[in-house]
Amino acid sequence: MEQKVALVTGITGQDGSYLAEQLLEKNYLVHGIIRRASTFNTSRIDHLFKDIHDPDARLFLHYGDMGDASSIWRIVDHVAPDEIYHLGAQSHVRVSFDIPEYTADIVALGTVRLLEAVRRAKKKIKFYQASSSELFGSSAPPQSEKTAFHPRSPYACAKAYAYYIVQNYRESYGMFASNGILFNHESPRRGETFVTRKITRGIARILAGKDKLIYLGNLDSKRDWGYAPDYTDAMYRILQHKKADDFVIATGKTHSVREFLEECFSLVKLDWKDYVKIDPRYFRPSEVEVLQGDASKAKKELGWSPKMQFKELAKLMLDADMKKEGLKGVL
Numbered sequence: 001m002e003q004k005v006a007l008v009t010g011i012t013g014q015d016g017s018y019l020a021e022q023l024l025e026k027n028y029l030v031h032g033i034i035r036r037a038s039t040f041n042t043s044r045i046d047h048l049f050k051d052i053h054d055p056d057a058r059l060f061l062h063y064g065d066m067g068d069a070s071s072i073w074r075i076v077d078h079v080a081p082d083e084i085y086h087l088g089a090q091s092h093v094r095v096s097f098d099i100p101e102y103t104a105d106i107v108a109l110g111t112v113r114l115l116e117a118v119r120r121a122k123k124k125i126k127f128y129q130a131s132s133s134e135l136f137g138s139s140a141p142p143q144s145e146k147t148a149f150h151p152r153s154p155y156a157c158a159k160a161y162a163y164y165i166v167q168n169y170r171e172s173y174g175m176f177a178s179n180g181i182l183f184n185h186e187s188p189r190r191g192e193t194f195v196t197r198k199i200t201r202g203i204a205r206i207l208a209g210k211d212k213l214i215y216l217g218n219l220d221s222k223r224d225w226g227y228a229p230d231y232t233d234a235m236y237r238i239l240q241h242k243k244a245d246d247f248v249i250a251t252g253k254t255h256s257v258r259e260f261l262e263e264c265f266s267l268v269k270l271d272w273k274d275y276v277k278i279d280p281r282y283f284r285p286s287e288v289e290v291l292q293g294d295a296s297k298a299k300k301e302l303g304w305s306p307k308m309q310f311k312e313l314a315k316l317m318l319d320a321d322m323k324k325e326g327l328k329g330v331l
């Protein structure tokens with residue numbers, strides 16, 4: 001069988017690392033776009049990397065940036081992928097209020113830069129867009145493909161542009177371009193400033209004697225939290241579907257930040273109220289109160305359903321952070 005070639009933007013991120021792993025297992029040649037940084041930023045994919053001179057090497061990295069059209073066009077031309085998974089983004093909602101213009105440039109315009117590179121390519125390339133449940137914002141749960149969008153942050157507004165431009169290129173140019181509208185998904189590789197990881201890492205550091213407290217913002221908001229590798233599997237399925245389309249990917253269950261705290265602290269037999277302080281710095285000018293997805297379309301058409309649920313996820317993440325601190329884990 002012919003070896004498929006995938007190009008992954010955001011390959012150094014949580015999702016990019018799991019997706020690269022899964023594609024390599026399926027015998028793909030995987031190319032990723034990475035940013036130049038003054039420190040190493042490939043820790044999530046180092047275990048996948050072979051010296052490029054090794055004849056068995058199947059993972060290749062290229063310097064580029066979603067803000068730089070010429071690098072994107074050059075990489076798409078050079079790699080000539082069968083599939084592009086577009087995950088690269090300024091992905092932090094709270095930070096998007098501080099850097100709204102940059103967020104729009106990378107998240108919204110970055111997507112159209114990449115789509116233009118695909119449009120002018122000689123071969124047909126399938127395109128996956130990392131759309132987000134943040135698009136739903138204040139729309140009442142449960143949210144499905146039919147729910148109206150009401151974005152509540154510069155990040156969500158930029159993702160709304162990206163969502164619609166993907167649909168527009170599909171309709172205008174007949175491209176195989178699909179949106180995965182993914183609800184929150186977490187893992188031991190989650191960025192340390194997202195709330196679940198901040199909590200599990202914070203507990204581990206408290207137990208290791210490095211920190212005394214965890215400072216958080218709004219504990220009342222509710223999220224539909226799933227496990228990242230389940231969600232990167234959904235991305236792959238979306239591009240293997242018979243036609244380009246848009247899919248909600250979610251567990252269908254929702255829990256508050258407070259419940260996540262309670263779950264994790266109870267695993268180490270501590271009362272979270274003794275270790276958590278509220279710092280208004282972490283409040284958002286406008287919040288998304290409740291996300292709870294309805295992924296029945298993905299179940300029916302892609303045969304996708306989540307394998308891991310809330311309690312197991314909390315335990316897995318806490319265990320990994322405790323072991324990183326040299327402690328005995330909870331698994």
Ligand code: NAP
Binds near residue numbers: 009016037133
């Ligand atoms: P992440 O861990 O924050 O990773 C983001 C990736 O984008 C990193 O590889 C980052 O590179 C890269 N990136 C940032 N700015 C870039 C730029 N200017 N040019 C090129 N690359 C850039 O995010 P994630 O959780 O894996 O999420 C992947 C995608 O899914 C994102 O688009 C996110 O918005 C979206 N999404 C995530 C979730 C979720 O719950 N995780 C849900 C829905 C949608 P560095 O490593 O150099 O920073």
Ligand code: GDD
Binds near residue numbers: 092131193216223287
């Ligand atoms: N980050 C963070 N830090 N969030 C906090 C904190 C804190 O100290 N305290 C409370 N929260 C609340 C936030 O206000 C929000 O309601 C909730 O915890 C989840 O915040 P995040 O973990 O930062 O995730 P998010 O839901 O804003 O965004 C993530 O999921 C989106 C999909 O719905 C990101 O991965 C986005 O890129 C993604 O699109």
